Amino acid sequence: MTRSFREVAVDAATRAGALLRAHLGGHRDIAYKGSPTNLVTEMDRRAEALIVDAIRAGFPDHSLLAEERGTVAAGSSHRWIVDPLDGTTNYAHGFPVFCVSIALEIEGAVMLGVVYDPNREECFVAERGAGAFLNGHRLRVSTTPRLCESLVSTGYQYDIREPTRNNLAEHAALLHRSQSVREIGSAVLNQASVAAGRLDAFWELSLGAWDVAAGALLVEEAGGRVTSANGGALDLAAPSIVASNGAIHDEILKILEEVRTR
Numbered sequence: 001m002t003r004s005f006r007e008v009a010v011d012a013a014t015r016a017g018a019l020l021r022a023h024l025g026g027h028r029d030i031a032y033k034g035s036p037t038n039l040v041t042e043m044d045r046r047a048e049a050l051i052v053d054a055i056r057a058g059f060p061d062h063s064l065l066a067e068e069r070g071t072v073a074a075g076s077s078h079r080w081i082v083d084p085l086d087g088t089t090n091y092a093h094g095f096p097v098f099c100v101s102i103a104l105e106i107e108g109a110v111m112l113g114v115v116y117d118p119n120r121e122e123c124f125v126a127e128r129g130a131g132a133f134l135n136g137h138r139l140r141v142s143t144t145p146r147l148c149e150s151l152v153s154t155g156y157q158y159d160i161r162e163p164t165r166n167n168l169a170e171h172a173a174l175l176h177r178s179q180s181v182r183e184i185g186s187a188v189l190n191q192a193s194v195a196a197g198r199l200d201a202f203w204e205l206s207l208g209a210w211d212v213a214a215g216a217l218l219v220e221e222a223g224g225r226v227t228s229a230n231g232g233a234l235d236l237a238a239p240s241i242v243a244s245n246g247a248i249h250d251e252i253l254k255i256l257e258e259v260r261t262r
Helices: 003-022 044-057 088-092 167-176 187-193 209-221 249-260
Strands: 028-037 038-041 063-064 070-073 078-086 100-107 109-117 122-127 130-132 152-153 178-181 201-204 226-228 241-244
Touching: 003 044, 003 078, 003 100, 003 109, 003 122, 028 130, 038 044, 038 100, 044 063, 044 100, 078 187, 078 209, 078 226, 100 130, 109 187, 109 209, 122 187, 122 209, 130 201, 130 209, 152 167, 152 187, 167 178, 167 249, 187 201, 187 209, 187 241, 201 249, 209 226, 209 241, 226 249, 241 249
Parallel strands: 063 078, 152 178, 152 201
Antiparallel strands: 028 038, 063 070, 078 100, 100 109, 109 122, 122 130, 201 241, 226 241
C-alpha cells in the first residue's frame, strides 16, 4: 500500500470531520432525496467537496464514487468511495453521532478504509493485510461466544415506510435472541464499533457502497467476519451486510433466514 493513499485519506477525513463538528447545531439547509426520511444538508455537500478536492489533487487519474454527487470519474483501477457525512439525520437534528468515511478500492478489492468520528476524535484506519487501528492502537473484535450474550446493532433503509422487507421483523427476532439491539443512525460507526469490540455484530438489509466499503474492511482486519445478509459475499453494487466478531455470525444468518422464509 502506498503510504500517501493513507495520508491523503486521513487528512481529508479529519479536516472534513472538523468542518462538520464546527457547524453542528446551527441552522441546516435541508433537502430531500425522494422521501422525508432520506435527507441531505449543505454540510454533506461541503464536506464532500473538501474530500473530493483533496483526492483529485493528489490522484487526478483515480476514479471516485461519492454519496452526494455519484461517480466523479470512472475508468481507473483505483476507485475512492466517499461518505462525507454518515449519520445525516442525526447531524441535522444536532445529535452528535456521525462520521466521515473514505475507502480506496484497487482492482475491485477495498484495500484502505478510514473512518473519522469528530465528536470523539477517533480515527479508525484499516489496510488490507496490515490490521485495523484506532488512533494508532490495534483493534480486535470481541470474544463474545453466543448471540444470547451479545450486544448487536442495526439500521433501517430509507424506504422503511413501504410495505416491503423493512427490517422490523428481523429486528424483533434478534432482539428476542440477543442481549439487546441498538440503532444509532450511522452504519459506518456501527461497523467501526464491531471492529473495536464495542458491539458484537451489526446487520442491515439495504445500504450504499459508501456505507460499507471502509467499515467492512475495519471489521475484517480486526479479525471479524463480513457477509451479505444471506451469507454470500458482500456486494458493493447492492450491499446488505452482517458484520460480526465471527463467533455469533452463523446464529445471526440463521435467524435472518428464518425471518425471510416465513
